Amino acid sequence: SKHVIAYLGLGANLGDPLDQLQQALALLHHSQGISIRQVSSLYETSPVGYLDQPNFYNLVAEIDTVLPPMQLLNMTQKVEQSLHRVRKERFGPRTMDVDILLYGQRIFNLPDLIIPHPRLLERAFALVPLHEVAGDLTLPTGEKIDQAVKALSNDQWIQK
Numbered sequence: 001s002k003h004v005i006a007y008l009g010l011g012a013n014l015g016d017p018l019d020q021l022q023q024a025l026a027l028l029h030h031s032q033g034i035s036i037r038q039v040s041s042l043y044e045t046s047p048v049g050y051l052d053q054p055n056f057y058n059l060v061a062e063i064d065t066v067l068p069p070m071q072l073l074n075m076t077q078k079v080e081q082s083l084h085r086v087r088k089e090r091f092g093p094r095t096m097d098v099d100i101l102l103y104g105q106r107i108f109n110l111p112d113l114i115i116p117h118p119r120l121l122e123r124a125f126a127l128v129p130l131h132e133v134a135g136d137l138t139l140p141t142g143e144k145i146d147q148a149v150k151a152l153s154n155d156q157w158i159q160k
C-alpha cells in the first residue's frame with residue numbers, strides 16, 4: 001500500500017527525558033508499518049505554554065509509514081502510554097509527547113487529528129528540528145519551512 005513520509009515531534013520533560021526519547025524511538029521503529037528514516041539532533045528547550053515546569057528535550061523523526069493517519073495516531077498514543085504518559089494538565093509536564101506534525105502533503109481537520117500540527121509554525125521546539133531534517137519542504141498549507149524558521153523571533157531560538 002501507499003508509503004507516506006510523515007514527521008513526528010517528540011518531547012519529554014519528566015523522569016529521564018533522554019532515556020524516554022530513546023525508548024520512544026525504538027518503540028516507533030519496531031512498530032508495524034512505521035520505519036524511521038531520519039532523526040534530528042536533540043534540543044533542550046524552555047517550556048512553552050506552561051512555564052513553571054522543567055526544560056523539555058525535543059527532537060523530530062522523519063518516518064516512512066503505510067499506516068493511515070488515524071492508525072498512526074493510535075500508534076503514537078500507544079507509545080506515549082507505554083512511556084507512562086499521565087495526562088494531567090493539558091500543557092503540563094509529561095514523560096512523553098508524540099505529535100504528528102506532517103503526514104505527506106495531506107491536510108486533516110478532524111476532532112482529534114489536525115495536520116499540519118496547528119501550532120507548528122510558532123513553536124521553535126518543533127520547527128527548528130523539523131527544519132534540520134526537512135528544510136526545503138513546503139507545507140500543504142503553502143508555507144516554506146526555511147522561511148518560517150527564519151521568521152521565528154529570537155527569544156524563540158533554542159540551543160542544541
Ligand SMILES: Nc1nc2nc(S)n(CCO)c2c(=O)[nH]1
Binds near residue numbers: 012099
Ligand atoms: N519546549 C517545549 N514546550 C512545550 N510545551 C508543551 S505543551 N510541549 C509538549 C508538546 O506539545 C512542549 C514541548 O515539547 N517543548
